[in-house]
Amino acid sequence: MNIIVAIGGGIAAYKTLWLIRLLKKENHQVKVILTQNAMHFVTVTSVETLSENPVCVDLWSTSETSSHENEHNMHHISLAKWADFIVIAPATANRISLLAQGNCQDLLGNVIMASKVPLAIAPAMNRQMWENPAVQKNISILKERNVEIFGPARGSQACGDVGEGRLLEPEEMMAEIDRWVRPMTPTFSHLLITAGSTQEPIDPVRYISNSSSGRMGIEIANYAYQCGIDVTLVYADINPKLLDGLASNIKRVCVQTAQQMLVAVENQIHQGRVENKPYEMFIACAAVSDYRPAQYSEQKIKKTNENSFTLELMKNPDIIRQVALDKKEGLPYCAGFALESENLLQNAEKKLKEKKMDIIFANPVNSINAQLSSITALWQVGENMVSKDFSYDEKSENAKYVLQLLCQNYVKNLREQKTI
Structure with a gap:
């Protein structure tokens, strides 16, 4: 199955690297959209090596440092048509807000707008941010649009707080994705x-x-x-x-x-x-x-x-x-x-x-x-x-x-x- 993994700009982005590896292990084809903020936390080279595909960073080209050739124009349309499933991990408070607004300011926003395949987000943020009424309102809007919400989990956070807002572990995200991309085997016809x-x-x-x-x-x-x-x-x-x-x-x-x-x-x-x-x-x-x-x-x-x-x-x-x-x-x-x-x-x-x-x-x-x-x-x-x-x-x-x-x-x- 063709899966787009979009990495948001959060400290938990390192977990998504292991998710990519798990997806590849299950023989899924993976293309990664790396947001501008995400590049402060993970490198293009590491993502590209794990996904075995050029990393997508903006509307006009693949990653600037990629050894792969750039794809043709209308990059967001070709990505949207290629994908069978899209998951954003981590999904920051800002990204959740942009999704709720239907904002198309970057490559990821345009791909989401042009796609009809199932979309899932795995929120990750400080517990106070997660509990903020604005974030919860945006989550409600996304649920009404049939966006799947993976997590978040409870536990200790990078800022030192303890509570709800942690990104799910890679294995947990993989299990959630499996429920969507791998239909059960029926026992009747x-x-x-x-x-x-x-x-x-x-x-x-x-x-x-x-x-x-x-x-x-x-x-x-x-x-x-x-x-x-x-x-x-x-x-x-x-x-x-x-x-x-x-x-x-x-x-x-x-x-x-x-x-x-x-x-x-x-x-x-x-x-x-x-x-x-x-x-x-x-x-x-x-x-x-x-x-x-x-x-x-x-x-x-x-x-x-x-x-x-x-x-x-x-x-x-x-x-x-x-x-x-x-x-x-x-x-x-x-x-x-x-x-x-x-x-x-x-x-x-x-x-x-x-x-x-x-x-x-x-x-x-x-x-x-x-x-x-x-x-x-x-x-x-x-x-x-x-x-x-x-x-x-x-x-x-x-x-x-x-x-x-x-x-x-x-x-x-x-x-x-x-x-x-």
Whole structure:
């Protein structure tokens, strides 16, 4: 994989030299952008020797002391096109500010602006600087733009202070990069997933719905596809901007209501079996309306002088329960989500058992449309209930953990079936 390592101007820059060596050891191609301030801490010669590539120092050329020939003009564009992943280590308070502003005053800023590949930063600074509200605000801005934040760590600092702000150790940074550049090996081939929120029409202009961005479903689908899994997404009412981020080769089925979603899911499962490509995994990630209007009005319902209006509702089909009850030959493995405002684990466990799911992911109501997402996974092993908690600043990271856990449990489930 082609990785750009950008070294910022901080005393911790020496650690990045070892990171470059670790990346090369894993057979990654590495090009290094050395900022002007970074050259006060590490030399062009040492970086060039370790990366085995010319060092990039400004918009117009490679390093002035490099023995390599200069690359062609539009250097920032060629670098941006070459890279599969970019990491800035150390990322100083100033660099974080420049990134948050979208500043293009130097080569690194221009490369970031011209690139669409994943970007990660490894902050390193004095603890007081890290805790400064301005820095934290800039970090929040970068998180909203899906920039990965590696660290910082706690410990003694070059200035003599002790606290949060240390650059991660090279091995720790390498482990973080590995999670991005080395997709997991899947244990199943075909995934069916639902996402978004269903809409139940009252009349031509009104409907009942749930609050859901659909982002978790999109993130799981994308990561599954990245890992080589054949994915079908059945979705309802997802923002077009989110859908634009869905991998183009993922099969899409658009629906509106809960009944339509159930029909679409059952059709996909049936089609998979007929084509001898059964879905081994079903993930019910959509926010499905529990009820729908008992009667649909063909005309817009007019407002009257009455102070109240009664709308009769009837239950919608329970999609995850229907799929779980209709399992054939032990497939598909069924995973669901429980969004709760109280008694999170108790209610999730109840749903797990009543709906015959294999595993459930419980998350609190305050995670709706939020970047920060906390999830607890629950599943049964024999007579015991097993739980695992995980939380990342990005739903994309939670999505990876969800899929990794599902791959592990899917294999265990198959072994148990063979034993039985």
